[in-house]
Amino acid sequence: MSALGQTARERVGAAEDALAAIRVRCMACGAEQSGSSSRTACPTCGGLLDVVTPITGPIDPAVFGARDRSLTGRSGVWRYRPLLPALPEASIVSRWEGNTPLYDDARLTTYAGMTGDVRFKHEGHNPTASFKDRGMTVGVSHARAVGARLVACASTGNTSASLASYAAAAGLPALVLVPDGKISESKLAQTVAYGARVVQIAGDFDAALTLLRELTAAYDVYLVNSVNPFRLEGQKTIVIEAIDQLGWQAPDYIVLPGGNLGNTAAFGKALIELREAGLIAKLPRLVVVQAAGAAPFAAYAAGGWVDFAPVHAETVASAIKIGNPASTPRARRSIERTNGLVTSVDDAAILDAKAEIDRVGIGCEPASAASLAGLRKLVAAGAIPPDASAVCVLTGHVLKDSETIARYHFDDIGGAPRPRANRPLRVAADLPSLERALSDALHG
């Protein structure tokens, strides 16, 4: 018996009845078949088919549910306004950000080595396809409220795309500094397309941010990197919305990739505030995962917070290729207050976790997959119990870095064949060739 009190046989029967009730009609001869057929051409005359929509009279729009078109209704950031800075309504620039899905998938839970409830908060579903939009709506709104005339950031690609979009929405000029040749082409293309002035710096992200901070100190330029506290306010809503989606039951762990450590800073602040506001009873433990080639914060934590030493960053996850994270002290505070964990994973682990997330149909960019790779590593090491509950944050969309996907699946990055590589087949346009190529799939 299922939860609904139906046997399996009854459920199959109900599905068959539902399919049989659907009518599919040939537009040429009018012959009808039921929705239980998988035919896509009329069995009588070969004509094209239409599904018949059974409209039996006027439909009351109320049956579609109420829509709240106000700012709080549209935005998954501004909905949580009592936990955000009270900016003047007239300066708010919002693009329906947030409202991102909280997925679960048994295959990914197994991959993590867990039996507990594992969820994936997919921030790639924001308007510019990364979590940055949540911070940008607050940052650019604040810039507008204070009368900024030029907004600027240094970026590994996502902040720049987001700033470019929100600045365009606000009618403000945007300046972005990116490391030349070291960010994904899709992110660069997005930033250019949204109309920002792009400057490619002969140096890495850390050099670009240092340079920009010098510029903003000398000129009247509004800085929207995550050192900006208003941006972090928006990023708090990633965890606020996730916990809201869980019915205000906080998970045991929240796992996220760490680069410049803005999210780590924001999440810790959000969790403390949620507890203060009585919205959650217990604090989840934050788990920050860095790429092994860009892991100064993991080394700092492992050394008991004694000496922080910047590194020269190198990783396939270009979004988190950062050697001197700007929010380090705030991030340390978050880890200390939530009794958190910090770890690092190598590029091979990131790419394999990404391939796993991608092939269950969810997809994310490389940096995002560090969360699952880190969770898997800590479960295997016994640092996280398998039956715990966890939310992994997927920070960016699968299309943010298609070059890395192609290299992984077609080129064997690093010379090693990838167990999850999925190479397209090339065949001549005739049926015998196609049959040969697909023989496993057709007969297997």
Ligand code: F0G
């Ligand atoms: N994931 C993605 C997809 C990112 O783009 C970033 C940061 C991070 C994770 C790390 O977040 O900095 O809060 O620790 N990207 C910045 C950028 C640096 O310029 O787009 P963090």
